[in-house]
Amino acid sequence: MINSNSMISAKLASPPPSLLLPPSPRLQGRRLAPSCLSDAGMPPQSPACPGPDQESSGVARSGAKAPAAGSSSSSSSPSRSSPPRGSAQLNRWSRARAHRSGRRLEWPTIRDRSGASKAPPPTRQPSSGEAATAVVEDDIDDGVLGIGRDESAKSIYMVSDGTGWTAEHSVNAALGQFEHCLVDRGCAVNTHLFNGIDDLDRLIEIIKQAAKEGALVLYTLADPSMAEATKKACELWGVPSTDVLRPTIEAIASHIGVAPSGIPRSSPSRKGQLTEDYFRRIEAIDFTIKQDDGAQPQNLNRAHIVLVGVSRTGKTPLSIYLAQKGYKVANVPIVMGVNLPKSLFEIDQDKIFGLTINPVVLQAIRKARAKALGFHGHKSNYAEMEHVRGELDHANQIFSTHPIWPVIEVTGKAIEESAAVVVRIFHDRKQKCAMPRISKRY
Amino acid sequence: MINSNSMISAKLASPPPSLLLPPSPRLQGRRLAPSCLSDAGMPPQSPACPGPDQESSGVARSGAKAPAAGSSSSSSSPSRSSPPRGSAQLNRWSRARAHRSGRRLEWPTIRDRSGASKAPPPTRQPSSGEAATAVVEDDIDDGVLGIGRDESAKSIYMVSDGTGWTAEHSVNAALGQFEHCLVDRGCAVNTHLFNGIDDLDRLIEIIKQAAKEGALVLYTLADPSMAEATKKACELWGVPSTDVLRPTIEAIASHIGVAPSGIPRSSPSRKGQLTEDYFRRIEAIDFTIKQDDGAQPQNLNRAHIVLVGVSRTGKTPLSIYLAQKGYKVANVPIVMGVNLPKSLFEIDQDKIFGLTINPVVLQAIRKARAKALGFHGHKSNYAEMEHVRGELDHANQIFSTHPIWPVIEVTGKAIEESAAVVVRIFHDRKQKCAMPRISKRY
Incomplete structure (x- = not known):
């Protein structure tokens, strides 16, 4: 001060x-x-x-700060x-x-x-x-x-x-x-x-x-x-x-009716609390990383939110964003010719969300992805329009047989925007309120 | 409108x-x-x-929004x-x-x-x-x-x-x-x-x-x-x-000298751009998840930032937070009796950051972790003070032989706070400025 x-x-x-x-x-x-x-x-x-x-004072520094x-x-x-x-x-x-x-x-x-x-x-x-x-x-x-x-x-x-x-x-x-x-x-x-x-x-x-x-x-x-x-x-x-x-x-x-403390967050006087929050958030991130891309389907029941969609619908970044907010998220890929894990249909269906996307946009994303990964020969149908459409149709069929899963259209949405929709629906369902809100206690 | x-x-x-x-x-x-x-x-x-x-209007909804x-x-x-x-x-x-x-x-x-x-x-x-x-x-x-x-x-x-x-x-x-x-x-x-x-x-x-x-x-x-x-x-x-x-x-x-548009971000008129940013951010998240916990040390050279520290110093959540901001992050655990990957010492040393923490706090975190994971018999020294101190000493010895690695003290810091320190040092080193700043172009 x-x-x-x-x-x-x-x-x-x-x-x-x-x-x-x-x-x-x-x-x-x-x-x-x-x-x-x-x-x-x-x-x-x-x-x-x-x-x-x-330049002289811009040398690398060691130390905490x-x-x-x-x-x-x-x-x-x-x-x-x-x-x-x-x-x-x-x-x-x-x-x-x-x-x-x-x-x-x-x-x-x-x-x-x-x-x-x-x-x-x-x-x-x-x-x-x-x-x-x-x-x-x-x-x-x-x-x-x-x-x-x-x-x-x-x-x-x-x-x-x-x-x-x-x-x-x-x-x-x-x-x-x-x-x-x-x-x-x-x-x-x-x-x-x-x-x-x-x-x-x-x-x-x-x-x-x-x-x-x-x-x-x-x-x-x-x-x-x-x-x-x-x-x-x-x-x-x-x-x-x-x-x-x-x-x-x-x-x-x-x-x-309380005056602000005037103390910056970085001040030593505001340090040192290992809150329950801290652990819960870390746990959510750990959980979410371990569950990425369909890994460990036996743990789906432990997730707060399960995202389902074809490759490159943004399941992973969305999962990670939500994990940062403290939600344990699992994501399960939809791949043609591969059955979804049985456990997906045994857990609380209220927490499952489908992701879908415009096929033209998905193709563009996959082309960029394929280029980045150096795909040329094998896996070449990954970004082909026919394959992309077929996979999205397959996904939509699955979604239509599970109408309880909200389907999030991610086309053109930033990760934060998709996350906002998921969180809103998640809390709506928990609350059963006419006036949906996302509430917290401080 | x-x-x-x-x-x-x-x-x-x-x-x-x-x-x-x-x-x-x-x-x-x-x-x-x-x-x-x-x-x-x-x-x-x-x-x-x-x-x-x-309650009646709070039923589950399907759809994008x-x-x-x-x-x-x-x-x-x-x-x-x-x-x-x-x-x-x-x-x-x-x-x-x-x-x-x-x-x-x-x-x-x-x-x-x-x-x-x-x-x-x-x-x-x-x-x-x-x-x-x-x-x-x-x-x-x-x-x-x-x-x-x-x-x-x-x-x-x-x-x-x-x-x-x-x-x-x-x-x-x-x-x-x-x-x-x-x-x-x-x-x-x-x-x-x-x-x-x-x-x-x-x-x-x-x-x-x-x-x-x-x-x-x-x-x-x-x-x-x-x-x-x-x-x-x-x-x-x-x-x-x-x-x-x-x-x-x-x-x-x-x-x-420009009037604000007055258009909400959710408006259709602001939709649909697949920016270079989008891809870069997604790529950073993908990269960071794949590199977690010392995986794929051959890719360390492709990281923007490499975090090194003992278990439960927050390497993973910090990596993920930085990835969300577009940095490709790898993290490498320090474990007693296990050599650090050779590639760690071959890459640009300017991008490596050590993480350290107060042993008492680390023990508390590890105890909570051990409890969450159900450790009882084996791995029991994980949260023992002697072991915790020994591992931190080992890490500090490594850090002291690589003085170019800034060592971030994470005790009592929120993930965001540690991230701010890492990003600041990272940009200081890139810029060689006397007045450190983190700059972006819009």
């Missing part, structure tokens, strides 16, 4: 000396990081590192030097952003609420040679190679004192509202997650960098003084910012 | 006829649902169904009849809530902004016989049997037009700020997730129920007219409410 307002003011008062250092050209000419056209589920990569002379930026080297250079590409609208945004950012960076003096004069944030403008700010040693995946960095992308900084997954999840969901303009449609966004930020120095450093990059700052900080410092610093330096979780926390506080 | 304000007003004007029906005593005396002392990761159960006479409450039966009864249990403070809250709820329900007339007179929400008070409102046919897990329903718990309704996972995630994170008073400390909260709510009828029904239960309504609704209807209805009926995602969406809209 940071209790002193004067401490915050002191932090805001002066940029660290390193920000005044000239940039190092060391990394110029090195390969740019491949950007990853990914959504929430994908391995994120760095389309933009703050500056070219920061990776320390974030030290104060040793931070003469970051924003990368606005390349001409923005894309649509005319995009160019307008880019210019507008550059304009806004410039204005921010050139503010002569900044006053905080106490009226004290503050030093401005660093004013150094990037040179054209500093565009190469993102460097990786090797690639996360060959599949994402060759996608260049988008200079015109808007930056969103997510700052969290914990894992940052809440901010990431919320931002990802919110970005769903801008799908009509993201990436392929000309308006790219880069998100940058700064997690485990529990001290003011790093926080201020990040906000200064956000000011330089023209980024939006979205934060989840439990400690009210850290949240307040973020708000204040962002206001001072003209950085747009929003506290992602505060309205929800305040609504709950007001509803239950 | 609902475009007509008058339509919303009409919906708010009168309760559906079913709300005026007398309650059915049919389900009285049936077994109460066991409540589940669970957090985000656990199978939620219903501590509270809306009413005793709703489970329809939610029809308009056929909704004479819900809130369950406030049992005397509140718990602390004096809790009793005060409970009385206060009852008082507030009563006032809400007894409002004589309600005016919307147009000035038109509205019918009040249903005013029927529950009788003492209606407390048994939560019914299940069987139990999700023997492990959660016998935990009674907490009548004094505060209700939080989460309403979503999509999966509801964003609302759930945010509420779970926010509730972390109230751990000091939840469940064991006397202030219980029940959350109720209503997902896939994409029509006004069901929305209004839910808000009416929230008014009767004295619940807080937290919502994520992409369609602005649905969000506005929620706000309006909650205001009319005195239900506290907060739009969980709106501030984040608006901040992004303002930042990138």
Whole structure:
């Protein structure tokens, strides 16, 4: 907890000396990081590192917690030097952003609420040679190679004192509202997650960098003084910012009549509980992995949920997603010419769910799968349309003789969406309510 | 999309006829649902169904999407009849809530902004016989049997037009700020997730129920007219409410200069894309499951991340969590007397992470594990302290001879927390930045 307002003011008062250092050209000419056209589920990569002379402090670290930026080297250079590409609208945004950012960076003096004069944030403008700010040693995946960095992308900084997954999840969901303009449609966004930020120095450093990059700052900080410092610093330096979780926390506080603790989840004072939950969730994951792909049919009775479907209807990822939520899931493949295990028909039929999918989409998925696995000769009918249709017909016949099994149409659904349908039906059946809901006790 | 304000007003004007029906005593005396002392990761159960006479519409459904409450039966009864249990403070809250709820329900007339007179929400008070409102046919897990329903718990309704996972995630994170008073400390909260709510009828029904239960309504609704209807209805009926995602969406809209689409993720117009992401994520999950517990060491070179640790340090759940985020993960167990696979030392050492844990905690986990697996005779040293310490010492010796492997201390950490540390270090190493961040492109 940071209790002193004067401490915050002191932090805001002066940029660290390193920000005044000239940039190092060391990394110029090195390969740019491949950007990853990914959504929430994908391995994120760095389309933009703050500056070219920061490599020295980026060495691998050992230990339980990776320390974030030290104060040793931070003469970051924003990368606005390349001409923005894309649509005319995009160019307008880019210019507008550059304009806004410039204005921010050139503010002569900044006053905080106490009226004290503050030093401005660093004013150094990037040179054209500093565009190469993102460097990786090797690639996360060959599949994402060759996608260049988008200079015109808007930056969103997510700052969290914990894992940052809440901010990431919320931002990802919110970005769903801008799908009509993201990436392929000309308006790219880069998100940058700064997690485990529990001290003011790093926080201020990040906000200064956000000011330089023209980024939006979205934060989840439990400690009210850290949240307040973020708000204040962002206001001072003209950085747009929003506290992602505060309205929800305040609504709950007001509803239950209890003040929030203000203690980040990572705090030692919130550690060390081995809850029943922990064991149950681990057990669900263990169970689900062991049952994957029809293994151990004698254990189907121990599952909460049993998924049945042909190959590549997403049984495994759906099982795993549900297991993470604490459900023990078994999945049983439907394969032509192979009988379903007898035990499937002996267990509680209420917990069995069929999965089905459009044959054209299934064929596309199977072709990709076959390619990935290097199928060419044998098993070649796996992705043939006639075979795909035949197998789906076979599955649908099985489903129609067991009308108690809900059949989930997974075509075009994200794993999370299919999971939501399964969980809803599962709880409807348990509850027998007219107003279906998924309830928990805390 | 609902475009007509008058339509919303009409919906708010009168309760559906079913709300005026007398309650059915049919389900009285049936077994109460066991409540589940669970957090985000656990199978939620219903501590509270809306009413005793709703069973008829709760039959199992087949189809891609489970329809939610029809308009056929909704004479819900809130369950406030049992005397509140718990602390004096809790009793005060409970009385206060009852008082507030009563006032809400007894409002004589309600005016919307147009000035038109509205019918009040249903005013029927529950009788003492209606407390048994939560019914299940069987139990999700023997492990959660016998935990009674907490009548004094505060209700939080989460309403979503999509999966509801964003609302759930945010509420779970926010509730972390109230751990000091939840469940064991006397202030219980029940959350109720209503997902896939994409029509006004069901929305209004839910808000009416929230008014009767004295619940807080937290919502994520992409369609602005649905969000506005929620706000309006909650205001009319005195239900506290907060739009969980709106501030984040608006901040992004303002930042990138693009209006949000207002289209829920479940809308057909947002369907059908088989993205590269989808395949990559599925592939990561497939890979990770196949590599679990040291299987196929010849494939370690294909992993993004390799986790190494003794049994029950959480390698598998951590691997699975990371796989969901798109990382291919392999995990390799350290077992005394068994050599680590040669390939582990031949791959890029930068991607290997050690896991370690406090021996006392590990022993507790192993004891629980041994009990669950029914170990008694053989393998009995698995959970013995001497053996546990010996194995951890052995692991630490291995780690110390490979200082490039970061060692993650998992004691007391949730899976998500360990994952955050791994991902942070992973990206630090890729980026060589002074300001570590986890970046993505959208």
